[in-house]
Amino acid sequence: LAKTTQPISMDSYEGQEVNITCSHNNIATNDYITWYQQFPSQGPRFIIQGYKTKVTNEVASLFIPADRKSSTLSLPRVSLSDTAVYYCLVVLGGGADGLTFGKGTHLIIQP
Amino acid sequence: DTAVSQTPKYLVTQMGNDKSIKCEQNLGHDTMYWYKQDSKKFLKIMFSYNNKELIINETVPNRFSPKSPDKAHLNLHINSLELGDSAVYFCASSPGGGFYEQYFGPGTRLTVT
Numbered sequence: 001l002a003k004t005t006q007p008i009s010m011d012s013y014e015g016q017e018v019n020i021t022c023s024h025n026n027i028a029t030n031d032y033i034t035w036y037q038q039f040p041s042q043g044p045r046f047i048i049q050g051y052k053t054k055v056t057n058e059v060a061s062l063f064i065p066a067d068r069k070s071s072t073l074s075l076p077r078v079s080l081s082d083t084a085v086y087y088c089l090v091v092l093g094g095g096a097d098g099l100t101f102g103k104g105t106h107l108i109i110q111p
Numbered sequence: 112d113t114a115v116s117q118t119p120k121y122l123v124t125q126m127g128n129d130k131s132i133k134c135e136q137n138l139g140h141d142t143m144y145w146y147k148q149d150s151k152k153f154l155k156i157m158f159s160y161n162n163k164e165l166i167i168n169e170t171v172p173n174r175f176s177p178k179s180p181d182k183a184h185l186n187l188h189i190n191s192l193e194l195g196d197s198a199v200y201f202c203a204s205s206p207g208g209g210f211y212e213q214y215f216g217p218g219t220r221l222t223v224t
Contacts, residue, residue, distance in 0.1 A: 034212075043115075043201045043215025044154065085152070101146075101154035 004088045009106040018075045020105050022088030025069050033064060033071045036087045036101065044087060044101065048073070075107075083109045114138050115216035117202050123222045124192055132187045132219045134202030142166075143185035144213065145177060146201040154201070160185050161207075192223045 005023040012018045024033065032051055036044035048055055050062040050071070061074040075082055085104040115136045124130055136143060144167075145157045159167035163179040174190045189196060199218045205211040 036213075038154075041218070043203065043218055044213075045215070046212040049212065087154070100156060103152055 003090050003100070004102060006086075006088050006102070006105045008103060009108065011108050011110065012078055013110050014079055015077055018078050018082070018107060018109075020073045020075075020086055020088075020107065021070055022073070023070045024088070024090045027068050027090050031068075031090045033062065033068075034089045034091055035060070035062065035073050036089065038085045038087065038104070047086075078107075078109050080109050080111065083107060115202055115204055115214050117200075117216040117219050119219060120217065121220050121222075123224065125224055126192055126194060128192050129188070129190045130192060130221070131189070132200055132202075132221070134185050134187070134216060136183055136202075136204040136214070136216075138204055138214060140204040140206050140214070141182065142205045142207055142211070143179065143182075144203040144205075145185065145187050146203065146215075148199045148201060148218070150198070158185075158187075189221075192221075194223050197221055197223045 003024060032049055034049040035047045037047050038044040048057055048060050048062045050064050052064050052068060055062045063072045073086060085106050087101040087104040089101060118133045122130060142159060142161045144159045146154050147157055148154045157169055157171045158177045160179045162182055176188045177185060179185045185202060199220050201218045202216040203213040205213045
C-alpha cells in the first residue's frame, strides 16, 4: 500500500514558484519526510528532508504543518531544467515500506 | 569521479539466461541498496545491505541473489530470467539505513526477450 499520496502531474512556467503537496496521513512519530527528484534515464537525487516546520536549502524549501500529515515541497523560480519526477517519501525508521517511492509527481515546466 | 557506478548500463538477454549487474560506490558508505523501477515507474526496494550483511530482503523471487564481497560493492545476480524481469535496476548507497540521504547509480536497463 502506498504510504504517501501526491498529484500525478503538474504544469508550470519558467520563473514561477511551484508547490507540490504530499499527503501522509499515517506518519509515525519517528518518521522523516524526504523528497527526491528524478530525471529521465537517471537515478533519483535527494532534494530535501525534514521532520517538522520548515527546512530550506539551496534548491528547495519543505513546509511541514504541526500535524505532519502532509508536506509541501516548494521550488522557487523554476526553470525548464526542473522538469522531472518528484517523489515524496515517509521513511519508516529504516523499514522497507518507507523505501518504496511510488509514482511521484511529474512536473512539467514550460517556457 | 563517479560516486555510485553500475555496469552494464544496458543489458539485453533472452529468457532463461543468467545475468549479473555490478555496483560499486566510492563514498565510504555502510549501506547499499538495489531497487527495481518497472514500466509504470514505481521504484521499489529489493534488497539492502549494511556492512556486507543483508538487512532488507523484500518479496523478491529467489532467482534474484545479491552478493556483497565488500562494503563498496553490491552485485545482483539473476537466474532464469523472465520477461517480467525487464525493468531498470538502480543501485544506491547511504551512510546508514532509514533516514539517510541515498545516492543512486545511473541505472541498468534490463530487457528480457
